[in-house]
Amino acid sequence: MTPSPAERGLRESATFDRATIAGIRHAAATGVYDIRGWGAKRAVPHFDDLLFLGASMSRYPLEGYRERCDTDVVLGSRNAKYPLHLDTPVTIAGMSFGALSGQAKEALGRGASEVGTSTTTGDGGMTAEERGQSKTLVYQYLPSRYGMNPTDLRKADAIEVVLGQGAKPGGGGMLLGQKISDRVAGMRTLPAGIDQRSACRHPDWTGPDDLAIKILELREITDWEKPVYVKVGATRTYYDVKLAVAAGADVVVVDGMQGGTAATQDVFIEHVGIPTLAAIPQAVQALQELGLHRHGVQLIASGGIRTGADVAKAMALGADAVAIGTAALIALGDNSPEYAAEYEALGSAAGFYDDFQDGRDPAGITTQDPELAARLDPVRAGKQLANYLRVLTMEAQTIARACGKSHVRHLEPEDLVALTIEAAAMARVPLAGTEWIPGNTKRSGAGPSTGRNTHA
């Protein structure tokens, strides 16, 4: 075997590493920027940088499996006649039919319904498969309004007005022609096979003052029955959350930069937005200042949630629920080693595949190819998702009990410490073993930054 470059004493540039070189070569060869799926791949401070302070002597834990630790959550109680009651705070994030196959949408509905949580539509409208299999379905109201119609709006259990997502705050979508099948095209009123550009702003309102009037209209049309969510990509989160509430949101969804996408420019995914860890405390501060945190307006956090520990940490920081996207797709079978050879043939590898825009997903999830899509058995995949959601819920419960909580929502920032200074500053919790929360000073004009000053 030939020795590797490192064995030969060659030194790789940290600046021009192999992925960077490949990116430059791709740009030079095609003249088009890289569009891909999945979320940010760079390392950013994340939930892994936080640890829980389990009970010991000063506090008492609850007995695992015996003593009660609830996980249910009510979403949208502020204005809606029918708020959502979910059994677990782990919900399924919006992913469109178009980006995903009908089978994948059905599987998401099956898995979520089995454990008593909600799924969410996406850009492209509501499908019968999805509505049929989802006990609780959140209907996204997006700038493109593809497939948007009042009949489906009334069929939904909640409405989510989407301003942006963590993978691309400020950007519109791009669904390449390979995925615009006749059915997708019909639902979106577009010619089949074209590259479809989604708008980044809504066509009939801009800004929170006009959003307030739009939300009023949505409530009027649905007779004030349904909770209205507002979803933002995490950037100036403190202000955005305050404005979402001012505009009338019952629930605010904050999607951090690790949040996935079906197809967005790589430069956007990696360079726009702030990590989920940094966004949650800003959102919580905004709600607390309005007197609505845990009373009136609920916060859903998303972007890189993978484990029950992540769920518990997001909730300890102040989220009422979380949403998962990429992790749910993996549970369905996305990037499964079962298709390793096919991923290789596509120039990728199992665990690395992110070309969701190409529509050639061997796992039959991010595709509109009927043959590929038929590979996904919605019943089996739904079961896998249900299993995964149960694990997330039980893991979060386990941690909550260890911290002495009878409900996962009772976790609080004081149960957390940080492993790194960066995470401590962003999450506004002390560095482990200290009482130090870095960055408790306000930069003029840059927005809020207050953390716990004391920790008794």
Next chain:
Amino acid sequence: MCGIVGLHLRDPDLYPRLGRLMASMLDGVVERGPDSAGVAVYGDTRRVPEGHAAVSVLLPPDADPSGLGTQVTAAGDTTIIAAPIGVDDLVARVTTAFPTATVVGSGEDLAVYKGTGHPAALATTYDVAGASGWQALAHTRMATESAVTPEGCHPFSVGPDQCLVHNGSFSNHATIRRELEREGVRFDSENDSEVGARFVASRLAQGEDLEKALLALRETFDGFYTLLVTSAQGFAVVRDPIACKPAVIAETDAWVAMASEFRALTGLPGIDSARLYEPEPGKVYAWTR
């Protein structure tokens, strides 16, 4: 992100009714800006007696301004000090006496009120309905990125008898602020709209007219805006070239009115036969006395 209303009277018979008309207009944009409200009135001789200059000021707590002018009135967070001297002299007198005070308006014809709270309550505090005069504007605020304080409230009145109110959000104001600061301009708030007001004031100070100053603003500022700008001469409206933020103009022989929404105009006399239109993107509309 806010509501804007403005009224420029052509018919002097309406001058005594200015306040009542303004109060009904303000009521129509309350929901657009629940955080705070500001009002500017031109030509109310009860508030600014003839031959007087007036300074509208946010004073520090416990300040006693009674000796600074011949007429001192307070309404909510704002105090209006009038004296029969030049505008610059009066501003200097007030800021010397209270170095931490914020001057929110000055001129020979202008009274400005700013404060936080519900706009409907503030309209009573300011006695908007009791105002007379030839021109007025009002603003209700839904704060975007700066604090909800009286200083951050509109209008921004940073030159003699000038006011600017803004609906929208500038997206390159930090750089323009730094450039203005380098030229010696001082700021009272972190508000993006204040940057617009200071920019216009610096252009007017260089001798440009309102229309030219607003065209320069259009070339310099990014972001979405509907702006209403007033001066001792008149009244101007401009929207950014994409023009997402709303604006309606109504005109009759007796008045010109501008509002974020039509419903703020419904109480105006003769509204049913007024010429109603929306300002085109990037175009400056100006009226002078």
Next chain:
Amino acid sequence: MDPLTEAITVDLATQPVRALNAELHSPSSKAYEVLAPAGAHAVAAGIDSGISVDVRGHVGYYAAGMNDGGVVTIHGNAGTGVAENMMSGTVRVTGDASQSAGATAHGGLLVIDGSASMRCGISMKGVDIVVGGSVGPMSGFMAQAGRMVVCCDAGDGLGDSIYEARLYVRGAVGALGADCVEKPMRDEHRAELAELLAAAGLEHDVTEFRRYGSARRLYHFHSEQAGSY
């Protein structure tokens, strides 16, 4: 009189919009008259049956929003987003309409006797829009399907990034938007235009109109088109 044909009057000076809309969603009559709208928002939004509603006065945002089958006449001006996302039915504005009239509407007929301001027919998805006067800048932005007829002028940026909608303009057109081009008027177009004008109750010589649509150059993503994205 038959209670189903006798018009019910709702006076918004004394009744909230919410009560009006609740009634219109479970109608006890086939006809309604709405008084004193005074620029209120979401008037007659979400109608899902074939009732007729006459609104006497100017309305605010999203009047007759998402209309599905109703025949709504606004005797006055309409604010932003009149008949937005309409599915079917007819909405008529006897005065002018503000921004984003007929935005994203899938079907039905929107008639504006006066003029419409910016972004008329933005992202329209199958609706027919007939404007007696002019439309403002950026009208027909990303228009996907349906027909828009403008009897006077159209502002700059007409049909920017348009897909398959067809635009007919009788008067002057400002600068066309990216990927929007003038196309020949053939018999089939004159016939469909005559039909639309007749449906709107407007009389014009169809030969005075010109047709605009997509050059389809932006249908596939190429860096050579970077200036247009």
